[in-house]
Amino acid sequence: MSLTKYLWAALGLALGLIAQPSVGLAQDCTTKIGAVLPTSVDWGRPIAETAQFAVDQVNAAGGVNGCQIEMVLRDTQVDPKVGVDAAKALVDLEGVDLLLGAVSSGVSMPILTSVTVPSGVMQMSCCSSSTAFTKLAEEGKTNGLWFRTFATTGVQSAVAAKVARDQGFKSIAVLYKNDDWGQDMARLIAADFAAVGVEVTASVAINDGQPSYRGEVTEALASQPEALYLALYPAEGTAAVREWISLGGTQKMIMANSLKSDEFRDNVGLQYLGSALGTDTASPRSESADAFRAAYIERFNSEPNGPGLANSYDAAMIGLLAMQAAGEGASGAEIAAAVAKVTDPNGTPITADTEGFAQAKEILAGGGTVAYQGATGDVRFDANGDVSAPAVVWSFNESGTQEVEYLSLAEVDAFIASLK
Known part of the structure; x- marks a missing residue:
């Protein structure tokens, strides 16, 4: 082949490669x-x-x-x-x-x-x-x-009812965030607590951004409950619990997973949360969950304990x-x-x-x-995009939280069935 023909052939090949973006450029996106x-x-x-x-x-x-x-x-x-x-x-x-x-x-x-x-x-x-x-x-x-x-709020509500029953509570007041989640929790809690013989003495909504929750806390306290259930996030939860403690409210509390927060623990004070128990969905005792925990610790140098x-x-x-x-x-x-x-x-x-x-x-x-x-x-989704899950009862400690009780998926499902 002459030099001229060789150069034209090489140019043609180069143009052909340029015209095919899938060659060598597929990853560049x-x-x-x-x-x-x-x-x-x-x-x-x-x-x-x-x-x-x-x-x-x-x-x-x-x-x-x-x-x-x-x-x-x-x-x-x-x-x-x-x-x-x-x-x-x-x-x-x-x-x-x-x-x-x-x-x-x-x-x-x-x-x-x-x-x-x-x-x-x-x-x-x-x-x-x-x-x-x-x-x-x-x-x-x-x-x-x-x-x-x-998992849906039905799991947390049911496990909270189990905690109340196991602790021997006979009455409980509820403070809940006034949004879709909190209203759903309050509705489910009323039914689940009643099913295990625990009276909800008051169910009081908490709105965002108020300078004080004294009125709401006073209303809940007036019903003289033996314990308090909290379906709140850390900001309003901190303010509400401070009011509750300052007015002489009990330190016997059950908390939704939304309060599984170092910020909440530190701002309220661990000394006031010694009798508080929280609920959460949990990872199963499986190899895949253990592998995630190990990978998380390697990546972030901490346990995956947050919600x-x-x-x-x-x-x-x-x-x-x-x-x-x-x-x-x-x-x-x-x-x-x-x-x-x-x-x-x-x-x-x-x-x-x-x-x-x-x-x-x-x-x-x-x-x-x-x-x-x-x-x-x-993970398996049902027709509505929902999953079920095991659950855990937890408490605060100086380093974060600690597990108090683990409930397998079968145990959770069986307890929910018993409530009905």
Whole structure:
């Protein structure tokens, strides 16, 4: 071949490669997902960091459908209006088809009804437990776009009733946050406590941002309860409990998982919380949960003791697996439909880490399905996007919290059945 013909052939080959963007350039792309989480509060930041941990592991496995994942994070401040504005920005401006969040049913609900469902975006929450979502799904109003890795308020309410019964309480007053989650908790608690013979002497709503809760606390105290149940978040919980203690209220308390916070413990004072017991959903005693704990300690140099951490990890990982299963350029509805392919009890079991995600990609590419085994165990969603879970009773100590009692999924289900 002459030099001139050789140069023309080489030029033709080069132009041919340029004309095929899939050659050598397939990895040079980014896909955005959204996250609306309360990073401005101390217990919210670790939830967001844990979601990013899952994203980092997926990117180490080559990303999703050949592209690296960028999690665009917006702070909700646990405020419904701020949360809706943040979600709209992620959907309308960033063009995300998968949204992680939010924390608090009172924030997740308006995002679901006014942003993700109208826009056809899949929403996966780590930390929203209201049974109102179940009802909405049963009515066909979520369009199959809603999932959550946190069990419903029914679990926490039932376990709280068990704690009250086991402690021998005969009467209890309830202070609850005046939002979707708190109202749901108050309704369920009234029924569950009655089922175990505990009288709810008063059920008082607590609103955000008040300078004092003396009036509400005085109302609850006037009913002369033997104990106090708290379905509040740390900010208003701290203020309400300080008022309660200062007015001579009992230190016998039962707390929802929302108060599993160093901020709450430190601002109230551990000396006033020695008789307080909390409830929470729990990771199962399984190899996958143990593996997550070990990986979390290696990454963050601390135990994953905060609320919603394991749930946040699983929400992010399952969402990204579903994106992989749905294929490049999939819509929110297509991603949601693919969740079944990655949480299939008959699929190939995969671990919740970089290696597991890489294995899942090969299986899905071959037309198979996978059974995700994650930080909260073998996650399985029902038709409404709900999961069930084991539970734990906990108390505060100087380093954070400690487990008092563990209830397996079978024990939780059996106790809930006994209440009915």
